[in-house]
Amino acid sequence: MSVVIWWTRRDLRLQDNEALQAALETGGFLVPLFILDPYLLRGEALARQAFLFGGLRELDTELRKRGSQLIIRSGPPEMVLNRLVEETGAELIFAVHDTGPYANRRDERVARILPLKLVGGITVHPPQAIRQPDGKPYTVFTPFSKAWKALPIPPPRVDLPERFPPLPALTTESLPEVNDTNGLFIPGELSARQRLEDFLGNDVWMYHEVRDRLDLEGTSKLSPYLRFGMLSPRLAATRVLELSCQVTNPVGQRGCETWLNELIWRDFYHSVLFHFPFVVDTAFQPMMRAMPWRHSEAELAAWQFGQTGYPVVDACMRQLIATGWMHNRGRMIVASFLSKDLLIHWREGERWFMRHLIDGDLASNLGGWQWTAGVGTDAAPFFRIFNPVLQGKKFDPEGVFIRRWLPELETVPSDYIHSPWLMPQDIQRKCGVRIGVDYPMPMIDHALARERALRWFRSRAEK
DNA sequence: TGGAACTTACC
């Protein structure tokens, strides 16, 4: 009987998994493999690593229930695979096609020496499948999404054999111990599908209305699962499309459409990364590559640790450090503050996000940061500058979210919660919060910062 | 997926 390897990377699930399906269809011995790649684990993204390792444990459990097991090996992938092929005599290696430049170089190296078969993709539609009529990839979201919607989505494969083919006797390594910092996300395919069903059963109905609210639980919180493929994006898209066909009320309909759009944004940024891998190193817009971004360790640190003096910015940044997650609206607000108010290079923010986010995904993170900084695809005009006070008032009207993450502002009246520096002395005394002592003064005047950013970007755009 | 400044409609 032949042996095949299912090399799982960003597809940590059994259901609707094209690589696993293809491997199973060969009918041979199946070796489910995950490689601890020292290059990918070199960073400090401990929350994300903890989530990954949790997901691997769950995948192993699920495989064992079916008479198989996840084999863990560490080392450079081509060496690990080469050795495993020698050990097992495997004839084929199946893996899901990735979009990042490192992943693609790695897979090319492997394919040169071993029979690697890449199938499917980590998006709903693979980036190769969506192109303009002239064959060029899209660089603007709206036409991309039109082309995306015109493509039929192959039905998800949720049929799984109860027993998997037997596994040859192999050694496996144990996973490194990483402190799991929080229980916000329970790793694994089962939690992912549970969360999807919960979301589609409740919150998606109000998604369009509530998703921007920082103080409410209106978002799907599925991003960490999509990041590691614990949830099949194709399954998610199919389910929400089915649902939107059944929904009759316009609000629910709108919610489904808006959430589907978020899945399309994810596909879009993966497509951008796949077709323009240089966005890892530099701005998509050539004109924006030589910007004289400001350098300030102190200002960067104030932003990183939530000490800017703008409550909505600080609350978001502290939520990120404490939980490894940040609301999407918050990501835009803090990204605008770093790149527009402080004029600090978007890359600093992009790195900080990658270091802390459980859902940290290269494609989406680069896309989001370059969009906010106004240097990416999708002509994001440089004058789009978020006002942290207005954004706070609009999306956290009573300051509930702010008080949750900034306990030092707990007693500040709602009238001043978004701009506490305006609190008169007698009110500061009354609520026991001294601005400039218990909570910082704003590190910069937003109105002045806005004017500075407009001048700065305008002069660049004219050149 | 912004918002400031300005105009207009209406009370």
Add this chain to the structure above:
DNA sequence: GTAAGTTCC
């Protein structure tokens, strides 16, 4: 005086 719409950055 203010909500709603428009223009410009």
